[in-house]
Amino acid sequence: MFMSDVSIIVRKMRVIAEASLDKYDIGFPEQLVIMYLSAYGESNQTAIAETLEIDKGSIAKTVSKLEAKGLVNRMENPQNRREKSVVLTPAADGILSDMHAAHKKLDETLFAGLTDEQVETTCQSLSVIADNLVKAVGDGRS
DSSP, X not given: OHHHHHHHHHHHHHHHHHXXXXXXXXXXHHHHHHHHHHHHOSEEHHHHHHHHTOOHHHHHHHHHHHHHTTSEEEEEETTEEEEEEEEEOTTHHHXXXXXXXXXXXXXXXXXXXXXXXXXXXHHHHHHHHHXXXXXXXXXXXX
């Protein structure tokens, strides 16, 4: 039952996340990269792939899509010309603003009917579960 509920939550959250930014033609993988860069700043594709636990080829394609839309720039690393750093452009600011608003609305939907204490307990429990899995499988999150 637990795994079924988690699967439903993840799938429905993805659908809502994609629909909330439909006007920008930004898919869920692109949203993940934008959120990563917003949180961590300039980064290389390898670090993005490792943190998001997505293969490097998929990250490269996602970054290419974002670059074509003018939302990120790739810059050559002067110390390692084979490595490209990725950074958000100012054009991503509007998307980030809408993304934060959409996530706030999603939180309200997710936690509707729960008390603040229940929300806190749920978040703490999920954090412990995530940590247990990281210990069992390895760290792919920061």
